[in-house]
Amino acid sequence: QSALTQPPSASGSPGQSVTISCTGTSSDVGGYNYVSWYQQHPGKAPKLMIYEVNKRPSGVPDRFSGSKSGNTASLTVSGLQAEDEADYYCSSYAGSNNLAFGGGTKVTVL
């Protein structure tokens, strides 16, 4: 039950893109296509933004996209907007009905 590794912070100007990485192992990120990304604004509950590596739930803007290569997954936010400033967490199925989360990345819109 190890945590996934994310950079603590990332930033970009409005209209630019920012990419967040999420590194795990072959027992979680690399072993399953069940990687999700969550957005959390201060004092609010997390919100699902990406699931199964690159799928977007209904209502999530297509500015948000996900990918995976080996043991590392990535979330890209294109065309940054002020409301995108938030904490972002990755998660991955880790077998035996366990879920691993990343430590979170604070995205700042400059």
Next chain:
Amino acid sequence: EVQLVESGGGLVQPGGSLSLSCAVSGFTFSGDWMTWVRQAPGKGLEWVGNIKQDGIDKDYLDSVKGRFTISRDNAKNSLYLQMNSLRAEDTAVYYCARWIWGRLDSWGQGTLVTVSS
């Protein structure tokens, strides 16, 4: 509209017990796995455990095994988390969420548990 509403949080002394509830509406509760996730103050998200639709199969974070018990009442559309032998490090906001194939697509607003003397 899908809604999950947690309750039962509060202040408890180390070694004490607390029971959390999560009332669910807007989807067929009996058809889905459910999950508890916690977030210590200023920290990241941490998976606590899951419970299968039938309430029999359960999985837990190693550090809460033997102390926390997840249960559900499908007739009442409710999920529960019984927490015993609480420690300071269990202090967190506790969220209930619906688990679908490894993703948590609906979350409650959370309830704060503070373990302190």
